[in-house]
Amino acid sequence: APLVGVLALQGGFAAHVALLRELGAEVREVRVAADLDGLDGLVLPGGESTTMTLGIDREGLAGPLSALVRAGAPVLGTCAGLIMLDREHLGLMDIVARRNAFGRQIRSFEADLDLPGLDDPVHAVFIRAPWIEEHGPGVEILASVDGHPVAAREGDIVVVAFHPELSGERRLHEQFLGRVRERVAARSA
Ligand code: GLN
Numbered sequence: 001a002p003l004v005g006v007l008a009l010q011g012g013f014a015a016h017v018a019l020l021r022e023l024g025a026e027v028r029e030v031r032v033a034a035d036l037d038g039l040d041g042l043v044l045p046g047g048e049s050t051t052m053t054l055g056i057d058r059e060g061l062a063g064p065l066s067a068l069v070r071a072g073a074p075v076l077g078t079c080a081g082l083i084m085l086d087r088e089h090l091g092l093m094d095i096v097a098r099r100n101a102f103g104r105q106i107r108s109f110e111a112d113l114d115l116p117g118l119d120d121p122v123h124a125v126f127i128r129a130p131w132i133e134e135h136g137p138g139v140e141i142l143a144s145v146d147g148h149p150v151a152a153r154e155g156d157i158v159v160v161a162f163h164p165e166l167s168g169e170r171r172l173h174e175q176f177l178g179r180v181r182e183r184v185a186a187r188s189a
Contacts, residue, residue: 076159
């Protein structure tokens with residue numbers, strides 16, 4: 001089975017770990033730099049991006065995490081995970097996220113979104129969600145809400161502003177593991 005990591009410093013990592021294990025992956029919770037060794041893919045969960053940034057700094061994770069992603073490991077980032085990947089945080093994706101973009105009053109809402117490669121819409125749960133305010137030409141927007149991008153892809157990095165792990169949705173994690181398996185197969189070919 002492919003070995004995937006879930007950043008587990010803070011936030012909603014447990015639901016991602018459980019779902020990925022259900023889907024047959026071997027999963028490691030990532031808290032220190034050594035936990036990144038040998039990973040075939042990485043999930044950055046939702047939570048609080050400010051707290052996550054402090055944890056990443058404290059543990060010296062930015063360097064090794066960036067090296068893993070730049071080496072081509074597939075990534076799935078959700079909500080605060082999307083924020084962590086943007087130009088103003090880890091700088092691994094050519095996007096700028098706007099935090100709490102839908103307004104602090106609208107703490108959460110749900111919407112059905114069509115995403116490429118999926119036959120039926122995704123039931124998306126947004127919790128104080130960001131949107132993508134700016135993006136470079138290499139970024140493909142996969143879905144928007146009211147004209148604001150909430151799902152995007154750049155190479156093997158996919159980000160969504162919502163929480164697929166909270167609505168019984170499994171297909172985004174399946175697609176992620178598909179990309180991970182392809183990469184593992186290509187590497188050993
Ligand atoms: N509002 C959070 C942040 O700015 C993200 C919310 C979430 O991950 N559910 O970090």
